[in-house]
Amino acid sequence: MPLALVVVAEIAARSSEMTSDTLAAPTDIVLAGIRALGNGTILAATGQTLATALGGLGLGLGIGLVFGILLGIFPIADKLMEFSVEAFRPIPSVALLPIAMLVFGFGYRMEISIVAFGTMWPILILTRAAVAGIEPRLLEVSRVLGLGLLARVFKIVLPAALPRIFVAFRLAAGVALIVAVTVEIAANPLGLGYAIMSAQQSLDPALMFALLVWIGLIGWVLNWGLVWAQGRLFGRAAVVEAAQ
Amino acid sequence: MTAVDIRPRAPVSAPSTTPLIAFDRVDLTLGGRKILEGIDLTIGQGEFVCVVGPSGCGKTTMLRLIAGLFQPSAGRVTYQGKPIAKPRQDIAIVFQDYGKALLPWRTVSGNVALALEAIGIPKAQHGDRIGGLLAKVGLAKHADKYPNQLSGGMQQRLQIARCLAQEPAVLLMDEPFGALDAMTRQGLQDEVLDIVGQSGATVFFVTHDLEEAIYLGDRVIGLLPNPGRVAESFPVGLVRPRDQLATREEPEFLRLRRVLFDFIKAAEA
Amino acid sequence: MTVARLAWFAGSLVVGALIILGWQWIADAKLVSPVFLPGPDRAWAALVRGFASGTLEEKLFGTVERMVYGWLLASLVGIALGAVIGISAVARAYLAPMLEFLRPLPASAIIPVAIALLGLSEGMVLAVIAFGALWPMLLATIHGFAAVEPRLYEVSRALGLSRWSVIWKIALPSALPDILSGMRLGLTIALILAVVGEMLASRDGLGLWILLAARSFRAPDLFAGVIVLGLLGFVSAMILTVVEHRLLRWRATR
Numbered sequence: 001m002p003l004a005l006v007v008v009a010e011i012a013a014r015s016s017e018m019t020s021d022t023l024a025a026p027t028d029i030v031l032a033g034i035r036a037l038g039n040g041t042i043l044a045a046t047g048q049t050l051a052t053a054l055g056g057l058g059l060g061l062g063i064g065l066v067f068g069i070l071l072g073i074f075p076i077a078d079k080l081m082e083f084s085v086e087a088f089r090p091i092p093s094v095a096l097l098p099i100a101m102l103v104f105g106f107g108y109r110m111e112i113s114i115v116a117f118g119t120m121w122p123i124l125i126l127t128r129a130a131v132a133g134i135e136p137r138l139l140e141v142s143r144v145l146g147l148g149l150l151a152r153v154f155k156i157v158l159p160a161a162l163p164r165i166f167v168a169f170r171l172a173a174g175v176a177l178i179v180a181v182t183v184e185i186a187a188n189p190l191g192l193g194y195a196i197m198s199a200q201q202s203l204d205p206a207l208m209f210a211l212l213v214w215i216g217l218i219g220w221v222l223n224w225g226l227v228w229a230q231g232r233l234f235g236r237a238a239v240v241e242a243a244q
Numbered sequence: 245m246t247a248v249d250i251r252p253r254a255p256v257s258a259p260s261t262t263p264l265i266a267f268d269r270v271d272l273t274l275g276g277r278k279i280l281e282g283i284d285l286t287i288g289q290g291e292f293v294c295v296v297g298p299s300g301c302g303k304t305t306m307l308r309l310i311a312g313l314f315q316p317s318a319g320r321v322t323y324q325g326k327p328i329a330k331p332r333q334d335i336a337i338v339f340q341d342y343g344k345a346l347l348p349w350r351t352v353s354g355n356v357a358l359a360l361e362a363i364g365i366p367k368a369q370h371g372d373r374i375g376g377l378l379a380k381v382g383l384a385k386h387a388d389k390y391p392n393q394l395s396g397g398m399q400q401r402l403q404i405a406r407c408l409a410q411e412p413a414v415l416l417m418d419e420p421f422g423a424l425d426a427m428t429r430q431g432l433q434d435e436v437l438d439i440v441g442q443s444g445a446t447v448f449f450v451t452h453d454l455e456e457a458i459y460l461g462d463r464v465i466g467l468l469p470n471p472g473r474v475a476e477s478f479p480v481g482l483v484r485p486r487d488q489l490a491t492r493e494e495p496e497f498l499r500l501r502r503v504l505f506d507f508i509k510a511a512e513a
Numbered sequence: 514m515t516v517a518r519l520a521w522f523a524g525s526l527v528v529g530a531l532i533i534l535g536w537q538w539i540a541d542a543k544l545v546s547p548v549f550l551p552g553p554d555r556a557w558a559a560l561v562r563g564f565a566s567g568t569l570e571e572k573l574f575g576t577v578e579r580m581v582y583g584w585l586l587a588s589l590v591g592i593a594l595g596a597v598i599g600i601s602a603v604a605r606a607y608l609a610p611m612l613e614f615l616r617p618l619p620a621s622a623i624i625p626v627a628i629a630l631l632g633l634s635e636g637m638v639l640a641v642i643a644f645g646a647l648w649p650m651l652l653a654t655i656h657g658f659a660a661v662e663p664r665l666y667e668v669s670r671a672l673g674l675s676r677w678s679v680i681w682k683i684a685l686p687s688a689l690p691d692i693l694s695g696m697r698l699g700l701t702i703a704l705i706l707a708v709v710g711e712m713l714a715s716r717d718g719l720g721l722w723i724l725l726a727a728r729s730f731r732a733p734d735l736f737a738g739v740i741v742l743g744l745l746g747f748v749s750a751m752i753l754t755v756v757e758h759r760l761l762r763w764r765a766t767r
Contacts, residue, residue, distance in 0.1 A: 079521040079524065079525060080521070080524050080525050080527075080528045081525060081528060082521070082522065082525040083522065083525035083526050083528065083529040084525065084528055084529045084532055086747070087529060087743070087747070088743070090743050090744075090745075090746030090747040090750055091739060091742060091743035091746060092701070092704050092705045092708055092742055092743075092746055093705065094705050094708045094709050094712075094720075095708055095719075095720075095723060095738075095739045095742040095743070096739065097712070097724075098723045098724050098726065098727030098728075098735055098738075098739075099549075099727065099735060099736075099739065101727050102548070102549055102727045102730070102732065102735065103549045174617060177617075177619060178619040178620070178621065181619040181621055181622055182619065182621035182705070182709055185621050185622070185624050185625065185709070185713070186621075186709045186712050186713060187712070192622075193621070193622070196622060196625045197624075197625050199625065200625035200626070200628055200629050205629060208625055208626065208629065209626070212618075212622055212623065212625075212626060215618065215619060215622045216614070216615065216617070216618040216622070219617030219618050219619060220614055220617050220618075222617065223616075223617040311671060312670075313667060313670065313671070330670075331670045331671045331672075331673060332673070333672065333673045335671070336671065337667075337668075337671045339664060339667075339668070341664060344662050344664040344665070345664050345665070345667075345668050347665070347682075347683070347686070347687075348763055348764070349686045349687070349689070349761075349763045349764075350686075350763070351763075358672065358674075358682065359672050361674075361678070361682070362669075362672040362673050362674045362678070363673075390762075390763040391763075392763070392764075410672065
């Protein structure tokens with residue numbers, strides 16, 4: 001079915017015999033993609049995008065985990081922070097773009113900060129739920145054993161909540177890539193988003209579509225890899241549960 | 245063992261002998277596996293037939309054939325002499341898993357209304373008919389609740405009410421009380437007997453509870469598994485109306501209980 | 514329950530106020546350059562000024578209009594298409610692999626394509642919003658329709674419901690929880706893409722307004738705009754929650 005679409009597009013593009021600024025034949029797209037892969041531009045841009053996405057994800061993961069665990073362990077803190085969390089969470093991450101631009105200018109730091117903000121929330125919210133949902137008996141055990149806060153977090157809470165935290169991580173990784181590409185398209189002269197924007201502006205539709213497919217491929221591989229890792233680490237059950 | 249059977253029998257509440265549903269040398273193969281083989285069975289108008297048998301004997305499959313949800317691979321299943329090609333509105337089914345068979349997003353009256361909508365009864369008449377049906381199954385006070393606010397027994401009552409809304413000539417009941425506790429089950433058994441007594445509907449009742457089969461039925465059909473076959477037909481010689489205490493203490497009841505128990509044990513072996 | 518909950522909520526409001534006080538203190542002490550971080554007082558003043566002069570209102574309206582139209586378009590297409598695909602097992606088998614491949618594609622990546630096709634126009638922004646918001650709704654609707662309890666289909670056959678009745682009375686309500694959660698996700702995406710679209714295509718709205726404010730170093734205006742965007746996200750999510758509670762009343766009651 002998708003194959004048939006590609007063939008139809010190819011025939012349509014060939015038979016119309018015109019050079020378009022907006023569309024390109026599938027073969028041209030593939031050629032442009034191979035060319036850009038060959039001269040390293042795609043790989044360099046991919047490296048930039050992935051670096052910022054991962055950097056932001058790491059930062060967001062750290063902040064989200066710390067707050068998520070704290071709010072999950074201490075229901076009082078959770079209730080007291082309710083308003084503040086609900087007030088900050090709905091701010092769309094791209095709305096911070098101008099602020100980050102003002103503070104950091106263009107470049108990695110600005111993009112990383114936005115990715116961190118975008119990924120922090122799903123991790124915080126899901127970690128909080130995961131920690132709050134830990135079997136109460138386990139926490140009683142840790143109290144009976146007289147474990148300190150840190151020991152409790154590292155020996156009981158984290159291992160028990162890990163499968164669900166990984167789900168949060170997988171979700172956040174998808175968000176990280178999306179936010180990174182979006183920031184690059186909107187403003188930041190870096191990475192794949194910028195590359196695809198400049199391909200459009202220099203009226204090179206073949207390269208533009210090649211980059212689009214490439215971005216899709218990266219997103220798919222990332223998602224697939226994380227699902228696979230999740231299955232390996234936590235078994236089929238975790239994947240099924242996460243899908244719901 | 246069979247010595248009990250000397251005394252004169254109580255008169256059988258004679259079902260009319262007009263045949264309504266007939267299995268005529270029916271085979272059914274599903275996914276390469278033979279589920280039913282050579283089923284021959286005639287069910288009379290107004291008869292209450294209970295079907296028992298070990299698991300995998302095709303009890304539910306027979307019910308689905310009458311419902312028109314399955315078609316036989318060989319032979320015919322007829323209703324009033326004509327083959328059953330698809331589900332008919334005058335044949336209603338009560339499923340065992342009431343939780344899945346009710347619409348959770350509709351209230352109690354909304355669920356009954358679904359059947360009325362299906363028949364095409366004008367909205368103006370819904371109120372009265374739903375009220376009457378809910379009163380009949382004892383849910384009148386719960387008309388505006390949602391199914392998940394009801395107990396299991398009440399949910400099953402609701403499903404029965406929805407089936408009655410179809411004004412069925414035939415009620416197919418697939419282990420309808422299997423998931424309920426004993427007290428609720430007995431209450432519902434009597435309600436079903438009442439309702440059927442009033443409407444004169446023909447009932448095909450699948451159960452794994454032998455006492456339930458004897459208590460309710462005019463006749464109990466015993467099936468054998470792999471592939472499902474009709475092994476024996478046991479007429480139930482118990483007077484109606486039946487009574488949870490008295491009927492269950494009658495020698496005929498105890499005799500049938502023994503016979504059916506031996507049958508199932510042999511069938512499972 | 515309600516009194517205790519109210520007390521806790523009041524407590525969380527106090528904490529929120531403390532955070533704002535902390536923000537004020539940081540700004541007053543000039544721990545961060547006021548070029549970047551205006552105090553809440555200046556942000557509030559900018560907010561009031563913006564609404565008093567009507568400009569902020571106008572920008573807000575532009576963004577809301579864009580977001581809602583794109584989202585409605587996506588809902589319509591996503592639910593209709595999702596219903597068709599979800600009901601037919603054949604269509605599912607054909608299309609599901611392709612949809613699964615397209616799903617992780619960042620919606621913003623099609624912005625350049627949309628610009629190439631439609632130029633820097635209002636239509637382009639709408640198309641991008643609709644495209645981005647379409648996916649969660651489409652996938653959720655497909656899942657919802659595919660996951661209808663099979664027993665209910667048997668019930669409707671036994672009752673003799675028409676095909677149309679089955680879709681309208683059985684499948685759609687049964688898929689509604691999934692559809693609504695898809696619409697919720699779609700709304701978040703619609704807001705993000707509305708902001709990005711405005712920035713790129715210079716369409717009048719909050720996104721462009723905060724970008725221009727940043728470029729001309731009007732930090733109070735910038736923060737006012739971000740606050741309004743946050744409120745917009747909050748309010749739209751609230752409205753959906755209310756709608757969800759009403760439509761899914763049967764779920765909560767127990």
